Amino acid sequence: MTRSALQVTNLSIRFGGLVAVADVDLTLNPSEVLCIIGPNGAGKSTLFNLISGIYRPSSGKVELDGRDITGWPAHRIAAAGIARTFQSSRLFNDLTLVDNVVIGMHTRTRSGVLDALLRPRKARAELTEAAERATELIRSISPHLYARRHMLAGALPQADRRRLEIARALASEPKVIMLDEPSSGMDDRDTDALMADVRRVMAERPGLSFLIIEHDMRLVAALPDRVAVIDYGRKIADGQFAEVRLMPRVQEAYLGQKAAQHA
Amino acid sequence: MANHELSLAQPRPATGPDLAIVAGVQLGGAALLGAFLLGEKTAVVVALLAVMGAIFALLQLRPGLEERIVSAFRAQRRPALALGVGIVLAYPFFMQGSSYALHLLVIALLYSVLALALNFQLGSANIPNFATGASYGIGAYTSALLALNFGVSFWLTLPVAAVVATIFGFLLGFPSMRTRESYLALVTIAFGIVVHQLLNNFSWTGGPNGLVGIPAPTIFGHSFAQPIEVLGFRLPSQANFYYLSAALVALSILSAKRLHDSRVGLAWNALRADPLAARCQGIDVVWYKMLAFGVDAFLAAFAGTIYAFYVSYISPDNFTFLVSVTIMTMVIVGGMDNTLGVILGAFLLTLLPEKLRIFADYRLLFVGVIVILFLILRPQGLFPQRPRHYGGPQ
């Protein structure tokens, strides 16, 4: 039996009376892309916040590579190998693109205060090397970003912000990357480029897995190996997109919404 | 290749104009400061201020000018550094033996250290700390008590006071584990007030009377209370402390630069921009906040020690909440996360009230007006933060 990259068991969180995530089980295998879909407010982003340690679960378990990381602080979970992006991108706006990606390497670099003060040569060499790798990474993601690498991140248009966030996530050499609605604010061409990026990155990094929250059904149909559907905090389906989309419960979750829209 | 490109130096125009710009800016700045220090009539001082204001208006209107100056300094780093050191060393000789001018310089330099210390927190990491004055006081009292009660030499009290203040700094940063940003600011205010009150009420700190008769430091048999005599020149005794404070400023600048251009500086910047995203990059926010408090206290204590031995008499009123607010103002006015800007802010806010005695009774009002004006007119400070560049061209 192969060990799953990420294993979520019975995960729940309640905010006062609201159970935002309820008993969710999720398995993400190495080198797999799993898409999470579901109506607005279903609890998808909250699930990410639980996995990445921003919220502490009320109950349940999260394991990364067989190691129990439930309740760890966010910075330790990042160091353990889970990187993520945010639904409304959160870049370090007043820093350059290169700085943003170098910060993504925080857990892969070592120098502390004493190194910086007393062994500046070593600290500086490490950082320069990180900056070179960051530059290379930005170039491999997009020549367009590369040309702007010394600009401040705050000046980037939306689609580029998403790309940079992905580059920053990759910089930490994670085992699992979680993308929260990466295609929002992108047109079809950008979305195609995004899918190509994900495929290429996966080909270059064997073992790397993606967990992607998406609303764009074109992407959901084409990219992932599997799809999980969340509704009212519960997982209601998990499997191939072709099968999942035909399940009555899933149709209800979505159609209910659509019907409401039509009415 | 990235390698290649990062190390490749941009083809530069002839060095002549660059050198001229560097020399002009440094000598011009020094001359302006000198005229300001020695000017006695309020009218002269106001005229000099107008010149300074005009320079900044020009920089504001012509951003290209600032870029040009910065690139000249970058291209001529060594000559610029050599000239700067030369100016600092020679400066007291141009003060016409005025011990008052030298005194002002010492105080301005010590405040520069304090402002640089706070800049690690406020500028780099956006952590408001209203207790830098308290760390300054802890440093001053620790070294004064050691010298008075145990006869410890000045040079030994320096590191001890710094370590003691750093421990307090870390303790102060400790609540950052639990409290949110705005509450943390309140905690630092409370800390500053508590320290002030304790210094006032303990008997072993001399209560409100403070500590008197702190002995002047000596080095190689030369007492800092003695004038310096070299090459037939005779500098007032304040010159000793001028050189000492200038050395401390140099050390602070070096530390600031090294930390800024390091993984630590980046982590602080990340936490300033977005603490939540910083956590998700693996940055231990609590640790980096405490670290900022520690570094701030460490440098502030150095300044405190020099201050105590310089004036030889300290009391709790030297380290009030107002001192902390003044230091914050210096950072905001000068420019967050810009070393030169912060030093300029420190000089301006130390010298202006001294020179414009009319404001003496309205110090707080004066500080308030300056802050509000700056927040409106130039919210990024005199010299705002500049993007990092990793050894290569932009």
Ligand SMILES: Nc1ncnc2c1ncn2[C@@H]1O[C@H](COP(=O)(O)OP(=O)(O)OP(=O)(O)O)[C@@H](O)[C@H]1O
């Ligand atoms: N910190 C919080 N406190 C209280 N309620 C919260 C909190 N975070 C999320 N919720 C609630 O949890 C539910 C799930 O929100 P979540 O953001 O996870 O939805 P989502 O599936 O990501 O939706 P969308 O597709 O709109 O992004 C919502 O009802 C939301 O209001």
Ligand SMILES: [Mg+2]
């Ligand atoms: Mg969401």
